[in-house]
Amino acid sequence: MHDSSGDNVLFVVMDTVRKDHLTPYGYGKPTTPGLEEFAAEATVYEEAVAPAPWTLPVHASMFTGLYPSQHGASQEQPYLPDDVGTLAEAMSAAGYDTACYSSNAWITPYTRLTAGFDDQDNFFEVMPGDFLSGALASFWQKINDNDRMRAVANRLVELGNEVHEYFAGGEGADSKTPDVIDNTIEFVDDSEEWFAFINLMDAHLPVYPPEQYREEFAPDVDPTEVCQNSKEYNSGARDISDEEFEDIRGLYDAEIRHIDAQLERLFDHLKATDQWEDTLVVVCADHGELHGEHGIYGHEFCIYDPLVNVPLMLKAPGEDPGRSDQQVELQDLYHTVLEFAGVDAVGEPLDPTRSLLSADYREFADGEYAFVEYHRPVVELKQLETKAEEAGIDLDEESRYYSRMRAARRTDGKYIRNERIDDEAYRLDRDPGETENLAGDPDETIEAVERRLREFEERVGETWDDDYDPDDDVLDDMDETTKDRLEDLGYIE
Numbered sequence: 001m002h003d004s005s006g007d008n009v010l011f012v013v014m015d016t017v018r019k020d021h022l023t024p025y026g027y028g029k030p031t032t033p034g035l036e037e038f039a040a041e042a043t044v045y046e047e048a049v050a051p052a053p054w055t056l057p058v059h060a061s062m063f064t065g066l067y068p069s070q071h072g073a074s075q076e077q078p079y080l081p082d083d084v085g086t087l088a089e090a091m092s093a094a095g096y097d098t099a100c101y102s103s104n105a106w107i108t109p110y111t112r113l114t115a116g117f118d119d120q121d122n123f124f125e126v127m128p129g130d131f132l133s134g135a136l137a138s139f140w141q142k143i144n145d146n147d148r149m150r151a152v153a154n155r156l157v158e159l160g161n162e163v164h165e166y167f168a169g170g171e172g173a174d175s176k177t178p179d180v181i182d183n184t185i186e187f188v189d190d191s192e193e194w195f196a197f198i199n200l201m202d203a204h205l206p207v208y209p210p211e212q213y214r215e216e217f218a219p220d221v222d223p224t225e226v227c228q229n230s231k232e233y234n235s236g237a238r239d240i241s242d243e244e245f246e247d248i249r250g251l252y253d254a255e256i257r258h259i260d261a262q263l264e265r266l267f268d269h270l271k272a273t274d275q276w277e278d279t280l281v282v283v284c285a286d287h288g289e290l291h292g293e294h295g296i297y298g299h300e301f302c303i304y305d306p307l308v309n310v311p312l313m314l315k316a317p318g319e320d321p322g323r324s325d326q327q328v329e330l331q332d333l334y335h336t337v338l339e340f341a342g343v344d345a346v347g348e349p350l351d352p353t354r355s356l357l358s359a360d361y362r363e364f365a366d367g368e369y370a371f372v373e374y375h376r377p378v379v380e381l382k383q384l385e386t387k388a389e390e391a392g393i394d395l396d397e398e399s400r401y402y403s404r405m406r407a408a409r410r411t412d413g414k415y416i417r418n419e420r421i422d423d424e425a426y427r428l429d430r431d432p433g434e435t436e437n438l439a440g441d442p443d444e445t446i447e448a449v450e451r452r453l454r455e456f457e458e459r460v461g462e463t464w465d466d467d468y469d470p471d472d473d474v475l476d477d478m479d480e481t482t483k484d485r486l487e488d489l490g491y492i493e
Contacts (some may be wrong), residue, residue: 007196007317008188008279009091009337010270014259015055015104016204016299018288019311021249021256029217031256034264038283041315043356047327047411048312049370050287053299055106057373058286058330059113059199063087063332065348067371071462073111074375080112085347087334088195090118096345097191101183102199103176117197121183138458150449151464175202175210177262184197185269195341198261202255203289205298209254216258218250226251231383234401237391240363245292252289277317280340284312293432300380303372303399303416304405304434316340327411332353332356369452373407373460409451413445414451427452 017023023032024039025046050067051061060066060073063086073080081087092098100107100117107113177200184196189303202209206228211468214221227249232238240248263283270276288306290296299307312335314330315321335354338345352358353367362368381401403419412429425439425446438446450453 007341008193008275009079009096009341010266010279010281010339011195011197011333012263012281012283013059013197013199014203014256014283014285014311015201016198016287016289016312017256017259017285018306019309020306021253022311024313025311029253031217031253034242034260034267035283035313037264037312038267038281038315039321041321042281042283043311043315043319043321044323045312045314045327046323047079048132048284048310049327049332049372049409050285050308050310050330050369053287053307053371055104055286056111056113057375059107061331062286062333063113065331065351067331067460068373068375069439075378076375078111080115082112085345086116088197090112090116090338090343090346091195091341091451092116093135093346094120094341095193096341096343097187097194099184099187099194100197101180101187102197103180103201104199104204107199119187120170121180127234136395177202177256177259181262181266184266188270188275189273191275192298193370195337199286200259202259203252206283207255209251210258213252213254213257213261214418218247221250223248223251225298230300231294231380231387233297235300235384235391235395236393237387240292240297242292249291252291279315280317280337281315282312282337283314284330284333285310286330300377301320303374303404303405305414305428307371319357321409326362327368327370327409328356328362349484366452366456368410369449370409370458371453372405372407372409376404377401405459406453408449408456410445410449413449415439415446415450417453
């Protein structure tokens with residue numbers, strides 16, 4: 001059980017938001033005046049690292065305290081297994097009211113990321129009735145008509161992307177974020193002690209910001225005129241000029257400004273109702289976004305810092321504000337919330353050295369290292385291959401598009417193990433843009449980081465010696481539990 005001190009927890013994920021596009025992190029444009037005010041009473045972490053560059057494994061890590069290879073939720077198995085306990089389950093068992101509001105396709109009962117949340121509102125439930133009956137029914141038909149595992153994750157994402165596109169574009173509302181904030185306000189006002197998790201999707205492609213913010217950050221940019229499909233660019237089917245990327249960045253900034261305004265509305269409500277002082281508030285991103293750096297658009301096929309060195313700000317009652325350049329990992333938020341709430345874990349036990357509120361934080365053997373894992377990108381790969389095929393382009397199978405990746409990172413250096421292409425290593429202290437590959441060079445920092453990566457790989461114990469054939473029907477190799485779950489969800493017959 002926990003001590004009932006009336007402490008609440010608000011956990012905010014700004015999906016796909018880069019650290020360097022936020023004013024508290026030195027961005028020159030006024031994208032986040034609300035967060036700037038929040039930062040003044042929070043700890044702002046400069047070196048927060050996400051364990052993967054996309055939604056599903058990162059949220060699973062934040063909810064379980066585990067690395068992706070430990071909790072198993074990846075594109076190859078697109079859900080959290082039943083036997084892995086979550087933060088929300090622990091909070092709910094301890095008597096907290098729990099809620100999860102999101103419009104992200106991955107945060108649904110189907111992936112089990114919503115386990116333990118009593119109240120939820122996700123993209124399966126936030127749609128207008130006519131949309132549910134028409135377009136969504138046909139999306140589900142697409143899923144049910146396809147019995148291949150590699151297509152399962154792909155269809156789920158396509159479904160999510162189409163739903164997101166529907167809301168982001170002209171046909172639907174500008175954004176589901178105002179609804180998410182409304183739901184959260186209603187939930188906290190009806191609860192004694194609460195744990196609220198929200199994911200705000202506005203900055204995720206495609207970006208169609210509300211007009212008032214578009215006028216400020218992307219005047220004269222028509223969102224329907226710029227490339228909103230990263231697969232078209234990454235496959236080589238479409239080129240994007242520097243000017244077009246500038247326009248895309250302007251739309252992106254406008255979306256971030258919209259997120260900021262909505263968060264400010266929520267924070268103001270908590271202050272006005274005397275809930276703010278007693279609330280632990282976490283604001284982070286699950287991953288960032290690339291706008292042409294390293295020749296990539298979006299957040300696939302790589303684990304460079306703009307994707308995995310994410311914003312993280314934490315306001316805890318009784319804690320002094322400040323800035324921290326100590327490296328932290330997003331899965332440490334699991335331990336942080338458990339410690340703050342005084343709640344017993346139902347999954348991974350509380351590790352005080354993993355709690356941001358502990359004096360012993362990161363006092364363990366690998367404390368100065370963070371690890372990142374990117375499993376086979378089956379979802380993006382299928383979409384990429386489709387775009388390439390349409391344009392008559394042959395993708396090189398010995399390329400980053402087909403590679404799994406792992407990295408060890410320290411604030412001064414990073415080593416990336418790639419499956420099908422050469423390894424990469426960067427001295428982040430003097431090459432933050434990761435432009436000069438030092439893999440194989442005699443550099444003490446790089447050698448130390450690579451050594452820790454090898455030890456991590458031995459610990460998590462997954463080898464990369466099996467060949468990947470994207471056209472394989474991998475149902476034959478799948479364990480019965482996975483098959484049963486996919487069958488329950490209607491993905492396979």
